Amino acid sequence: MLKDDEKTAAIENDYRAAPLGHRERAICDYAVKLTHEPHTMEEADVAALRAAGLADGEILDACQVTAYYAYVNRMADGLGVELEDYWELLEQRRRSSSG
Numbered sequence: 001m002l003k004d005d006e007k008t009a010a011i012e013n014d015y016r017a018a019p020l021g022h023r024e025r026a027i028c029d030y031a032v033k034l035t036h037e038p039h040t041m042e043e044a045d046v047a048a049l050r051a052a053g054l055a056d057g058e059i060l061d062a063c064q065v066t067a068y069y070a071y072v073n074r075m076a077d078g079l080g081v082e083l084e085d086y087w088e089l090l091e092q093r094r095r096s097s098s099g
Helices: 005-017 022-036 043-051 056-079 085-097
Strands: none
Touching (some): 005 022, 043 056
């Protein structure tokens, strides 16, 4: 998707330190908050996306993709679905690069 291996690796390691523009960073901030602290979401979070230049349809897309990803993960966890080897290798790579 990104066609930029270095940028992809930087995002996987820590998106906050990756070379992202304001718009991309706002989307990542929104997705992380919605994933980890959904009970704290408020209109200001949507306003931050608008301030970063996203249209309402793009905000809806970001919300739906984030929510769907969470849903699929909860379903897999709830049913005891084993992850593909790719995800384990990715996690090992992330751990080794973070220290």
